[in-house]
Amino acid sequence: MAIRFDDVYNEYKEMVFNYVFWRINDYDEAVDLTQEIFIKIYKNLGKFKGESSMKTWVMSIAINHLNDFFRKKKKFNPVYFEENSREDDCDDPGPIEEMDLEDTIKVERALQKLKDWEREILTLYYMEGFQYEEISKLLNIPLGTVKSRLNSAKKSLKKVLTGGVTHGK
Amino acid sequence: MGNEVEVFQRIRKSPPPQLDVKVKRGIRKLKFQRYAGIFSLVFVFAFTLGASLRIFLSLNKEIPQIITVTMRENLKDKIYPGVAPLKVEVEPVSVYSYKVYLNGDVYREGYTSGDIDDSIVINDPVNYVNLEIVDLINGGEKELSWFVYNF
Numbered sequence: 264m265a266i267r268f269d270d271v272y273n274e275y276k277e278m279v280f281n282y283v284f285w286r287i288n289d290y291d292e293a294v295d296l297t298q299e300i301f302i303k304i305y306k307n308l309g310k311f312k313g314e315s316s317m318k319t320w321v322m323s324i325a326i327n328h329l330n331d332f333f334r335k336k337k338k339f340n341p342v343y344f345e346e347n348s349r350e351d352d353c354d355d356p357g358p359i360e361e362m363d364l365e366d367t368i369k370v371e372r373a374l375q376k377l378k379d380w381e382r383e384i385l386t387l388y389y390m391e392g393f394q395y396e397e398i399s400k401l402l403n404i405p406l407g408t409v410k411s412r413l414n415s416a417k418k419s420l421k422k423v424l425t426g427g428v429t430h431g432k
Numbered sequence: 433m434g435n436e437v438e439v440f441q442r443i444r445k446s447p448p449p450q451l452d453v454k455v456k457r458g459i460r461k462l463k464f465q466r467y468a469g470i471f472s473l474v475f476v477f478a479f480t481l482g483a484s485l486r487i488f489l490s491l492n493k494e495i496p497q498i499i500t501v502t503m504r505e506n507l508k509d510k511i512y513p514g515v516a517p518l519k520v521e522v523e524p525v526s527v528y529s530y531k532v533y534l535n536g537d538v539y540r541e542g543y544t545s546g547d548i549d550d551s552i553v554i555n556d557p558v559n560y561v562n563l564e565i566v567d568l569i570n571g572g573e574k575e576l577s578w579f580v581y582n583f
Contacts, residue, residue: 272455280447290445297447298454305459371443389440 266317268305275321276301278391282322285386286329288375300328319397322387326401333379373423381416388413499523499567499574507561508578516559516580518550526569533562543568554582 279300284293303324311320374382387393387401395413399406504519522528525546532540534552539561542548552561562577 268459276447276451276455277444280451281445284445293445294448294451294454297451298458301455302458302462305462367442370439374443385440389437390444392437 266308266311268308271304271308271317271321272301275318278318279321279325281390282325282383282386283329285374285382285390286379287332296329296332300325303328315400319393319401322391322393323401369424373420376423377416377419380412381419384409384412385416385420499528499565499572501563501565501574501576503576507580509581511581511583512554514554514582516552516554516561516582518548518552518561518563520548520563520576522546522548522565522574526567529566529568531564533560533564535560536562552580554580557582 276297280293280297283296283300284290287293287296304321307324311317315323374385377385383402384398387398388395393401395406395409398404398409402409404412500523502521502523504521505517507516507518510516518532522544523546528544528546530542530544530548531538532550532552534554535556539552540550548563552559559580559582560577561580562575564573564575566573
């Protein structure tokens with residue numbers, strides 16, 4: 264059965280837009296980029312073979328498009344995750360609900376202060392509900408790195424919320 | 433994790449309604465570009481085909497045969513009292529149309545396979561005769577002109 268673009272769009276537009284927004288922190292630009300991503304999805308819909316879920320396929324297109332966007336804009340200056348900090352980062356910083364999360368605006372601002380890869384992994388895991396294995400495939404990183412990155416991102420978020428040192432973008 | 437997810441769900445961003453319009457417009461533009469692309473390809477193909485056909489036909493066009501016109505009598509610059517003969521042999525044998533002009537006006541028109549045996553009534557003292565022959569089968573044409581005088 265042929266996949267209808269409208270169905271894909273209606274089901275995943277929120278996911279794509281949310282992901283794009285949290286990676287670039289610009290609402291208007293997020294709209295433009297989401298449009299470009301869905302045009303790309305429209306062009307490539309015939310190539311979808313069902314080897315992964317539609318959700319993962321759509322997200323992989325969004326991730327690649329954003330990586331290209333940052334590369335072109337030369338904005339992309341990721342602070343790569345350092346392998347020697349993995350052990351430390353693997354210490355669970357504790358559940359996020361223990362943090363000061365009552366104020367949504369505060370959380371939003373704290374998230375904006377995180378590094379690109381920290382926001383990305385938190386968005387994929389907590390907001391979009393991807394599993395470790397899926398994130399590992401999407402970001403093309405080992406499963407262990409996914410877990411340690413997630414812990415590290417949570418730690419950073421906690422630090423920002425408790426008034427600690429911030430990374431900046 | 434349940435509560436953590438809830439926290440993040442609260443700060444999820446929803447796209448504005450204009451995203452739907454933008455995406456639809458983008459897809460319409462894409463479709464248009466696709467059709468335009470196909471149309472230009474068809475146009476280029478048709479143009480190339482037409483041009484090739486034209487070149488092929490022009491290269492294969494038969495070379496017109498050389499027509500030889502011989503006057504049976506030398507009529508050039510001769511004096512005739514009122515009537516000048518017109519005896520001409522055209523080679524090779526084919527189907528020709530011919531026109532005789534006398535002082536610029538068409539005097540006679542006709543068809544022949546090789547021989548023209550005719551005469552021209554001349555009234556003026558000086559007459560300019562022009563003969564145009566066209567090969568209707570093989571293509572090619574020949575023209576001949578001369579003066580005859582009437583005294």
